[in-house]
Structures are given as C-alpha cells and as structure tokens.
Amino acid sequence: xxxxxxxxxxxxxxxxxxxxxxxxxxxxxxxxxxxxxxxxxxxxxxxxxxxxxxxxxxxxxxxxxxxxxxxxxxxxxxxxxxxxxxxxxxxxxxxxxxxxxxxxxxxxxxxxxxxxxxxxxxxxxxxxxxxxxxxxxxxxxxxxxxxxxxxxxxxxxxxxxxxxxxxxxxxxxxxxxxxxxxxxxxxxxxxxxxxxxxxxxxxxxxxxxxxxxxxxxxxxxxxxxxxxxxxxxxxxxxxxxxxxxxxxxxxxxxxxxxxxxxxxxxxxxxxxxxxxxxxxxxxxxxxxxxxxxxxxxxxxxxxxxxxxxxxxxxxxxxxxxxxxxxxxxxxxxxxxxxxxxxxxxxxxxxxxxxxxxxxxxxxxxxxxxxxxxxxxxxxxxxxxxxxxx
Amino acid sequence: xxxxxxxxxxxxxxxxxxxxxxxxxxxxxxxxxxxxxxxxxxxxxxxxxxxxxxxxxxxxxxxxxxxxxxxxxxxxxxxxxxxxxxxxxxxxxxxxxxxxxxxxxxxxxxxxxxxxxxxxxxxxxxxxxxxxxxxxxxxxxxxxxxxxxxxxxxxxxxxxxxxxxxxxxxxxxxxxxxxxxxxxxxxxxxx
Numbered sequence: 103x104x105x106x107x108x109x110x111x112x113x114x115x116x117x118x119x120x121x122x123x124x125x126x127x128x129x130x131x132x133x134x135x136x137x138x139x140x141x142x143x144x145x146x147x148x149x150x151x152x153x154x155x156x157x158x159x160x161x162x163x164x165x166x167x168x169x170x171x172x173x174x175x176x177x178x179x180x181x182x183x184x185x186x187x188x189x190x191x192x193x194x195x196x197x198x199x200x201x202x203x204x205x206x207x208x209x210x211x212x213x214x215x216x217x218x219x220x221x222x223x224x225x226x227x228x229x230x231x232x233x234x235x236x237x238x239x240x241x242x243x244x245x246x247x248x249x250x251x252x253x254x255x256x257x258x259x260x261x262x263x264x265x266x267x268x269x270x271x272x273x274x275x276x277x278x279x280x281x282x283x284x285x286x287x288x289x290x291x292x293x294x295x296x297x298x299x300x301x302x303x304x305x306x307x308x309x310x311x312x313x314x315x316x317x318x319x320x321x322x323x324x325x326x327x328x329x330x331x332x333x334x335x336x337x338x339x340x341x342x343x344x345x346x347x348x349x350x351x352x353x354x355x356x357x358x359x360x361x362x363x364x365x366x367x368x369x370x371x372x373x374x375x376x377x378x379x380x381x382x383x384x385x386x387x388x389x390x391x392x393x394x395x396x397x398x399x400x401x402x403x404x405x406x407x408x409x410x411x412x413x414x415x416x417x418x419x420x421x422x423x424x425x426x427x428x429x430x431x432x433x434x435x436x437x438x439x440x441x442x443x444x445x446x447x448x449x450x451x452x453x454x455x456x457x458x459x460x461x462x463x464x465x466x467x468x469x470x471x472x473x474x475x476x477x478x479x480x481x482x483x484x485x486x487x488x489x490x491x
Numbered sequence: 492x493x494x495x496x497x498x499x500x501x502x503x504x505x506x507x508x509x510x511x512x513x514x515x516x517x518x519x520x521x522x523x524x525x526x527x528x529x530x531x532x533x534x535x536x537x538x539x540x541x542x543x544x545x546x547x548x549x550x551x552x553x554x555x556x557x558x559x560x561x562x563x564x565x566x567x568x569x570x571x572x573x574x575x576x577x578x579x580x581x582x583x584x585x586x587x588x589x590x591x592x593x594x595x596x597x598x599x600x601x602x603x604x605x606x607x608x609x610x611x612x613x614x615x616x617x618x619x620x621x622x623x624x625x626x627x628x629x630x631x632x633x634x635x636x637x638x639x640x641x642x643x644x645x646x647x648x649x650x651x652x653x654x655x656x657x658x659x660x661x662x663x664x665x666x667x668x669x670x671x672x673x674x675x676x677x678x679x680x681x682x
C-alpha cells in the first residue's frame with residue numbers, strides 16, 4: 103500500500119508541476135491509468151510466458167514419479183488443488199512457483215535441484231514454493247512489480263519530458279493562481295520526487311519480497327512439520343558451485359527459492375537491494391525450531407536468531423499445537439551413514455592413523471603400520487610424504 | 492427538537508444495530524458452513540488415500556513373489572491385514588485396522604531388506620516409491636484433516652461466534668488420533 107501512495111503521490115506532484123493546482127486530478131488519473139494498463143497486460147499474459155522463457159518441461163506422474171508424488175503430498179497437506187509441475191533444464195539448483203491463485207498455480211524445479219536433494223529436502227523446497235502460492239505471494243509480487251513499473255515509467259516520462267521540453271514548461275502554469283515562483287518550486291519538488299520515488303519503491307519492493315520469503319519458510323515448516331528438510335536443502339543449494347541459473351533475470355528473480363544472482367561464498371551479505379534474505383540466517387532460524395512447527399514457533403525462532411521484531415502478521419501468531427516429526431527413512435539412512443563415517447574417523451585418529459589432506463579434496467588416512475615414506479593419492483596420483491609423529 | 496424527533500433517532504439507531512447483528516449472524520453462519528465442509532472434505536481425502544494403499548498391496552505382493560519364495564508367512568500377514576482393513580465397518584474399527592495394516596507393511600519392508608536383488612529391481616523400486624508416497628499422503632491428509640478441525644473448533648468455540656454456533660448447533664469435531672505407536676514420537680532437542 104505504501105507503494106500505491108508513492109505512485110499516486112508522484113502522479114499528483116507531477117500533475118501539479120505541469121499544470122498548476124488543477125493538475126492534481128490529471129496527474130492522479132494518468133498514474134492510475136498507467137497502473138491499470140500494466141495490470142491488464144501482466145494478468146493476461148500469465149504464466150505461460152514465464153515458463154516458456156525458463157525452458158521448462160511439464161511433469162506428469164509417469165515422467166518423474168517422485169517429484170510428482172512430493173508435490174501431490176504437499177497439495178494434500180495444504181488442502182489446495184494439485185498445481186502443474188515443471189522441470190527446468192538447468193544444472194543450477196533452484197525452484198520457483200507462479201500462479202495468482204491455487205487453481206492456476208505451477209511449480210517448477212531445476213534438474214540440478216532434483217539431482218542433489220533427497221526426498222525430505224525436495225519436499226521442504228516444494229512446500230516453500232506452495233506456501234508462496236497459498237499466501238498469494240505471486241499475486242502480491244505481481245501487483246508490487248506493476249506498482250514499481252508504473253512509478254518508474256511515470257517518473258521516466260516526466261524526467262525525459264523535462265530534459266527535452268526545458269524552459270517551455272513554464273508556459274503551462276497559466277491555469278494556476280500562483281505566479282511563476284510557485285510553479286518553479288513545484289517543478290523542482292516534482293523532479294526530486296521523480297528521482298527518489300523509483301529508488302524508494304525499489305527498496306520497499308525488496309523489503310516486502312524478503313519478508314515474504316520468511317513467511318514462506320514458516321509456511322513450509324507448517325506443512326511438512328520437518329524444518330531440517332528445508333534447512334539442509336538450503337545448505338546444499340548455498341554450497342553449490344554450479345554456474346548461475348541461465349534463465350533467471352531481474353523480473354523473475356523474486357520467485358525463486360534462492361536469489362539466483364548470489365555467487366557462492368557471498369551468502370553472508372545481507373543486502374538492502376536483495377530480493378531474498380541471507381541463506382545462512384534462514385538456515386539458522388529453521389534449525390533453531392525445536393518447540394513445534396506452527397507459525398508462532400517460526401516467529402519465536404526468528405526473533406531469537408535475528409534479535410529483531412517478528413515479520414509475522416499478528417493474525418498468524420495464534421498458538422497452535424503442532425508437533426515436529428522425525429526424518430523419513432531415506433534421510434535417516436543418510437544421517438546414520440554420515441554418523442558412522444564420523445565415528446570411523448574418530449576411531450582412526452585414536453588408533454594412530456595419520457590424516458593427510460590432498461589438494462584434490464581427498465583425505466588420506468594412513469594406518470600406523472604403514473612403512474613406506476610416501477603415499478600416492480588414489481584420485482590424482484600426487485605423492486605425499488608421510489609424516490610420522 | 493421535539494420528543495418525536497428523539498424517538499425517531501433512537502428507533503433508527505436500534506434498527507441499525509439490529510441490522511448489523513443480523514448481518515453478523517448470517518456471515519458467521521456461512522463461515523461455519525464453509526469450514527464444516529472443508530472438514531468433511533479433508534475427512535474424505537483420508538479415505539481416498541487409505542483405499543489407494545489397499546489397491547497398491549496386491550501389486551507389491553506380485554512384484555516380490557518371485558524373489559521372496561520362502562516368505563509365505565509374511566505374505567499371508569499382509570494379505571490378512573489388508574482384508575481386515577477393507578472389511579472394517581465403523582470408524583473406530585477402520586482406525587485400528589489401518590494402523591495394523593501400516594505395521595504389517597513396515598514388517599514386510601524389514602523382510603525385504605534381506606533381498607538385495609529385489610531391492611535393485613526397477614518394478615519394486617517403483618512400487619516402493621508409490622507405497623511410501625501413499626503412506627506420506629495418508630499422514631498428510633490426516634494432518635490436513637486435523638488442521639481443518641482445529642480451525643473449525645476454534646471458530647465455533649471462540650466468543651462471540653460461539654453464540655451463533657450454539658443457536659444453529661454446530662458441534663466440535665474430533666481429531667483423528669494416531670493408532671500406530673511409532674508415529675507418535677517427537678524428537679526431543681535438549682541443550
């Protein structure tokens with residue numbers, strides 16, 4: 103709503119600067135007119151353009167049963183009709199959802215994501231995307247985007263008009279009762295507002311977008327009852343070294359689960375101009391949820407981790423008794439294997455094994471009765487000297 | 492300003508108040524009806540998923556028969572459990588029978604662990620994915636039903652809508668409790 107104020111305010115000021123006080127209504131009407139036209143264009147072109155631009159193929163149950171089942175499970179859990187499912191042909195791991203309401207919704211997942219995540223993690227990501235749909239975030243982001251576009255358009259038109267029209271504008275202030283001085287001041291105000299308004303609305307847009315991401319994380323936990331799934335999925339995505347998602351652009355960026363423009367290793371920056379909150383913070387909030395899976399529990403975890411006011415609307419903060427659940431069988435097996443690996447390493451250290459790190463990433467674990475002076479890495483075949491303690 | 496005017500104004504105010512109350516009652520009643528229908532819908536979803544599980548089990552048995560030649564007892568156990576679940580008449584019976592079927596399936600999967608050839612079979616993997624997905628869907632539809640019920644119960648029990656609920660006798664619904672003990676565990680995190 104703040105953005106609407108910006109838009110109308112900009113329109114009003116410009117109108118008044120051009121035509122004097124009479125111009126107020128005209129300015130407002132022009133601003134509203136631009137907004138209406140952009141809205142009609144956005145809403146009618148729909149999701150098809152977005153999906154076509156992202157190189158997506160439709161998924162039915164036969165194409166990829168696991169993904170389809172995961173989405174179906176989340177549809178049941180949220181009480182929504184089943185959205186259309188797509189796979190994007192790209193190695194970078196990411197996911198997004200589009201659709202103004204649950205009936206016209208689609209969820210898309212990259213091939214890179216499917217290959218890296220286990221079932222629980224995939225479900226966490228899908229739940230996050232479907233929460234976006236459930237909260238009408240797509241509608242919200244579209245409207246906000248239109249608002250932003252209108253403000254930008256209006257201010258651009260006005261400023262360029264200023265540059266080319268120059269001093270001739272002064273002749274238009276004949277309608278007002280004020281003399282030339284008042285018109286000049288209004289003009290200056292209009293120019294300043296025209297420059298500032300797009301910047302301010304941009305910042306508002308990003309702040310709103312970030313807030314919506316937190317709400318979607320909370321919604322995802324409420325659906326899956328398993329915050330660790332989404333947390334470890336985000337971790338895997340953040341540590342990924344694949345090249346940037348080829349088909350993302352500034353327009354579609356807010357709808358992805360992770361900011362597609364963030365380079366790996368930079369995910370600690372919290373940027374005012376970022377559409378997504380920093381991943382490390384999202385992971386920490388999710389992992390500190392130990393009391394339950396309701397929205398209020400997420401809000402409490404959020405306040406604990408970020409030490410700032412909650413981003414949840416008050417209506418969402420009713421106390422619900424929602425218990426967390428355990429990992430699925432597949433994830434449990436993975437956890438057990440990791441634990442055993444860790445236990446094995448501890449045993450080796452205790453028993454006098456020497457650990458050598460090779461530059462190619464392999465850790466060589468050399469038993470105490472190894473007699474030779476050097477050891478060869480099995481992957482890259484470089485020789486290492488064996489240090490004896 | 493005569494007495495007549497004052498009386499008229501008072502009457503108008505009362506009439507406006509009554510109108511607001513009537514509108515509120517209508518609105519709340521409609522909300523209740525909508526919520527109740529959602530609860531019923533969620534309940535029927537559970538049914539759909541349970542039936543799906545019934546239909547998948549013969550498929551599972553067929554896929555595994557070739558590999559698990561000497562496990563007759565296991566096959567019998569699961570077929571019996573399925574028959575029990577399909578024959579249950581009341582809701583309470585169904586709850587118990589479905590829980591028993593879930594346990595039988597878990598035991599069946601434990602036996603499957605001993606047959607690595609079977610575990611690598613493509614058909615078996617497909618059926619296993621379907622089964623575990625159906626188990627999840629049963630859990631999620633139960634979860635959705637409980638969520639809807641909680642929502643509904645909250646609305647009809649909170650003031651002042653509980654008055655409207657009382658007039659039109661909307662009663663609170665029961666939660667669908669879990670019968671299998673294993674699913675009740677909640678991870679305890681302590682620092």
